[in-house]
Amino acid sequence: xxxxxxxDIHITVSxxxxxxxxxxxSYGATPYLFWYVQSxxxxxxxxxxxxxxxxxxxxxxxxxxxFKRSQSSFNLRKPxxxxxxxAEYFCAVDLSGGYNKLIFGAGTRLAVHx
Amino acid sequence: ETGVTQSPTHLIKTRGQQVTLRCSSQSGHNTVxxxxxxxxxxxxxxxxxxxxxxxxxxxxxxxxxxxxxxxxSSELNVNALELDDSAxxxxxxxxxxxxxxxxxxxxxxxxxxxxx
Numbered sequence: 001x002x003x004x005x006x007x008d009i010h011i012t013v014s015x016x017x018x019x020x021x022x023x024x025x026s027y028g029a030t031p032y033l034f035w036y037v038q039s040x041x042x043x044x045x046x047x048x049x050x051x052x053x054x055x056x057x058x059x060x061x062x063x064x065x066x067f068k069r070s071q072s073s074f075n076l077r078k079p080x081x082x083x084x085x086x087a088e089y090f091c092a093v094d095l096s097g098g099y100n101k102l103i104f105g106a107g108t109r110l111a112v113h114x
Numbered sequence: 115e116t117g118v119t120q121s122p123t124h125l126i127k128t129r130g131q132q133v134t135l136r137c138s139s140q141s142g143h144n145t146v147x148x149x150x151x152x153x154x155x156x157x158x159x160x161x162x163x164x165x166x167x168x169x170x171x172x173x174x175x176x177x178x179x180x181x182x183x184x185x186x187s188s189e190l191n192v193n194a195l196e197l198d199d200s201a202x203x204x205x206x207x208x209x210x211x212x213x214x215x216x217x218x219x220x221x222x223x224x225x226x227x228x229x230x
Contacts (some may be wrong), residue, residue, distance in 0.1 A: 023229075036221075054125055090156050099169075100162070104156030104157045106155055
């Protein structure tokens with residue numbers, strides 16, 4: 001079955017440290033790939049997306065993600081985390097060819113220590 | 115802020131009742147998708163509406179139904195509520211009809227439904 005796996009349920013980093021959140025998908029072809037962030041009581045905000053082309057994608061708030069076809073991964077990174085980055089992060093895939101019918105992972109909750 | 119609004123913010127119902135949730139899409143958008151997000155989980159796609167017609171459905175029973183109106187706002191209706199329907203319900207709007215599919219979708223803040 002097609003799925004999205006985020007292996008880390010909860011990650012804690014210190015402010016200023018680097019961050020990598022993992023995402024793997026199970027699908028035969030390359031889907032459209034997304035990372036969203038959700039702060040408490042808020043909806044989902046799109047950080048970045050990958051459709052094709054350059055496998056390193058730049059997003060908002062200093063985030064980037066790298067698509068690796070051989071590993072079926074789309075990991076999210078940030079070189080220096082800020083306290084305001086504490087939130088829940090969701091990886092998602094679109095198997096509908098760009099029609100926004102997304103399958104989400106279970107999420108990774110990020111805590112940031114001062 | 116995305117321009118997608120949802121009402122009500124919170125709702126409490128009892129098992130067996132029916133509920134209607136509302137979504138006002140971002141100006142210029144013609145497509146609305148609904149997602150269910152249970153506590154501690156990622157959102158799950160319920161269905162999508164495009165130009166007032168259902169345009170795809172996830173693995174949800176028929177007691178989950180929807181409507182889209184000419185102004186592209188939308189309703190999600192759930193009949194015969196069950197305890198497991200307790201969740202955050204998110205709607206997202208986008209503009210379909212562009213070359214290659216659809217533009218970025220924007221999510222509303224959600225409606226928190228509690229079923230007792």
